[in-house]
Amino acid sequence: MVEAALRSGRAGRDCVFEVFGRRLPGERRYGVLAGTGRVLDAITAFRFGRAELDWLADERVVDDATLAFLADYRFTGQVEGYREGEVYVPGSPLLTVRGTFAEAVLLETIVLSVLNYDSAVATAAARMVAAADGHPIAEMGSRRANESAAVAAARAAYIAGFSATSNLEAGRTWGIPTMGTAAHAFTLLHDSEEEASRAQVAALGPGTTLLVDTYDVRQGVETAVRVAGTGLGGVRLDSGDLPALVREVRAQLDGLGATGTRITVTSDLDEHTIAALRGAPVDAFGVGTSVVTGSGSPAAGFVYKLVARRDGDDGEWMPVAKASTGKASIGGAKRAERLLRGGVAVAERIVVDDDRDGLPEAPTPADLTARALTVALMTDGEPDARWLGPAGVAAAREHRAAAVAELPAAALRLSRGEPALPTISV
Structure with a gap:
């Protein structure tokens, strides 16, 4: 061209x-x-x-x-x-x-x-944030995107309301809070689940989050509290029937005196599975594949x-x-405004100017206010x-x-x- x-x-x-x-x-x-x-x-x-x-x-x-x-x-x-x-x-x-x-x-x-x-x-991340109803969500999808897209996805998810990312390059480049988790490989490396838990607590302190579903979840929770004490920061669940399982784990933690230990769930979550956990004793979520692939809509169109x-x-x-x-x-060249009534959006107004020599002011009804959407970049x-x-x-x-x-x-x-x-x- x-x-x-x-x-x-x-x-x-x-x-x-x-x-x-x-x-x-x-x-x-x-x-x-x-x-x-x-x-x-x-x-x-x-x-x-x-x-x-x-x-x-x-x-x-x-x-x-x-x-x-x-x-x-x-x-x-x-x-x-x-x-x-x-x-x-x-x-x-x-x-x-x-x-x-x-x-x-x-x-x-x-x-x-x-x-x-x-x-x-x-857009997908914002839906997940809304479904989480105030609970923090971490972006953990780097392994399901190419290396450059992984950084971009972490950035976009954070803008949409995610609380942190596991991608350290995104943290370095964009100032996004970072976090990490221990994988099942760490547990399997050691001779026992208890040995693995002790190694993690020794390195990171009792405030760490221990993965408890490599073998038997109930035994994993018991081992985690025994090793870290009732001040254990959190446990992570990555499999199973999560709505039922988190309630069982919460009851077990409380019974062991670990009432302040948080429960984080992962396991192929999307906005719908997160919404299904409303009311369950989940403290935080970790989302991977679904967020970096747009939860079924990988391009905005x-x-x-x-x-x-x-x-x-x-x-x-x-x-x-x-x-x-x-x-x-x-x-025609355009600018846009959002019309609001009582602080709630009611319409998107697009002003089209055919001659591009001066965009006209559009009259706004008395019961509405207009917020300009178009800014110089x-x-x-x-x-x-x-x-x-x-x-x-x-x-x-x-x-x-x-x-x-x-x-x-x-x-x-x-x-x-x-x-x-x-x-x-x-």
């Missing part, structure tokens, strides 16, 4: 690209946007080095003029969109990229690959579409839109530092909590259904 646009003289035409989703995956009621900070990092670092240019030339992928363009490539445009951690519904203008056609179209794959995965994880272009250097902005059956889009190719690094992750996590708190109660249902908020286009 870049080569052809350079040849046609249209590569330098000012354009507006937009990221949005046509529907929510799995017929969920809302989504959580994650990955925005990573996208800004990726755009800033997006370059064609000597090795990449030599390969493109050797394989004759593009012509010499295009190679020259790529050699000097730097994104110098503008990016705006929803804050990371924001709640979204179908049609929300999540990210808007403004620049020439050639420099903006090159970003499609990197933008979508980050936002689609991170938002899928964050976002697309990156051209929605406006300028005719000539100083010409007017023209909205453009795809009209394909089932994949139609709405042309990158100006003249420079990202806003507020959205980057560990500080950006912390801000996104805080914002996610506030955005979810605005949703109506029905939005937190785990069953399939319509989006929690209708979309109004102005």
